[in-house]
Amino acid sequence: MFEKEPKPFVKWAGGKRQLLDILLKNIPESFSNYHEPFVGGGALYFRLWSEGLIKKAHLNDYNPELMEAYRVIKSRPSELIEELKSTKYRNESETYYGIRAETPRDSIEKVARFLYLNKTAFNGLYRVNSKGGFNVPFGKYKNPKICNEENIMLVSEALKKATLFNDDFSIVLKYAKPKDFAYFDPPYYPISKTSSFTNYTKLDFTEEDQRRLQSVYSQLDKKDIHVMLSNSAAPFITELYSNYNTVGVMARRAINCKADKRGPVPEIVALNY
Numbered sequence: 001m002f003e004k005e006p007k008p009f010v011k012w013a014g015g016k017r018q019l020l021d022i023l024l025k026n027i028p029e030s031f032s033n034y035h036e037p038f039v040g041g042g043a044l045y046f047r048l049w050s051e052g053l054i055k056k057a058h059l060n061d062y063n064p065e066l067m068e069a070y071r072v073i074k075s076r077p078s079e080l081i082e083e084l085k086s087t088k089y090r091n092e093s094e095t096y097y098g099i100r101a102e103t104p105r106d107s108i109e110k111v112a113r114f115l116y117l118n119k120t121a122f123n124g125l126y127r128v129n130s131k132g133g134f135n136v137p138f139g140k141y142k143n144p145k146i147c148n149e150e151n152i153m154l155v156s157e158a159l160k161k162a163t164l165f166n167d168d169f170s171i172v173l174k175y176a177k178p179k180d181f182a183y184f185d186p187p188y189y190p191i192s193k194t195s196s197f198t199n200y201t202k203l204d205f206t207e208e209d210q211r212r213l214q215s216v217y218s219q220l221d222k223k224d225i226h227v228m229l230s231n232s233a234a235p236f237i238t239e240l241y242s243n244y245n246t247v248g249v250m251a252r253r254a255i256n257c258k259a260d261k262r263g264p265v266p267e268i269v270a271l272n273y
């Protein structure tokens, strides 16, 4: 519908761009407001917005730096672009470790640092250690796009329809109304012990969280809200959603430090409609 589609402004583990077509085929025929409690890079939101399918949206993620970036891009995109274009943000090792060691107070500088590290860090990972520190080494990329001005402006436009939250996913219960549509893309339950990547935030997403999420899913279902969820096809997960319609997919995981672990993994999409 719109000429240009905004793209996720961060590289994010679990980014949904390759699954988009399958997700789009499975969205409800019509819906009122949209809710995405694990928004991450927001690939599906930006696509739905560019197709003209968003009336109002509630976007949430537990990661505070990510949500601060959403807030700044929504309301102060030009100031952010100006900061990112300054000579400070160079793609060199010394600059990288210098910026990595900083803890800016100012919002614009904080978000510029976050986006800079996301584009120049090894593998584009956002990974924190148990103390919440960003610990990824320099990525040595040839020509990373540290400031994609056009995309930041488009994302800002797309976010005008969104209210932003930095909370636990259960916040969706407060805002979702009958006939709304909620899409859940939680940290995936590991298919095998070594395949997990759940360090987006200081806390791991545990089995207990997966059960809590299933309970939120079923509460929304009872309220006549359309719910779509993606997760790995681990038996624990397929069992949790066995009362709903599930579509099986094979997806290539985009971010994994070991190239041989990037092979396709079985995933499911669970729908209550």
Ligand SMILES: C[S@@+](CC[C@H](N)C(=O)[O-])C[C@H]1O[C@@H](n2cnc3c(N)ncnc32)[C@H](O)[C@@H]1O
Binding pocket: 008, 012, 013, 014, 015, 016, 017, 037, 038, 039, 040, 041, 042, 043, 044, 060, 061, 062, 063, 167, 168, 169, 170, 185, 186, 187, 188, 200, 201, 205
């Ligand atoms: C698989 S990623 C989402 C990927 C996203 N759909 C995309 O296209 O980039 C999962 C997200 O859940 C967030 N998260 C982890 N625990 C959470 C919680 N308890 N509540 C809300 N979000 C959480 C992580 O910060 C991460 O961004």
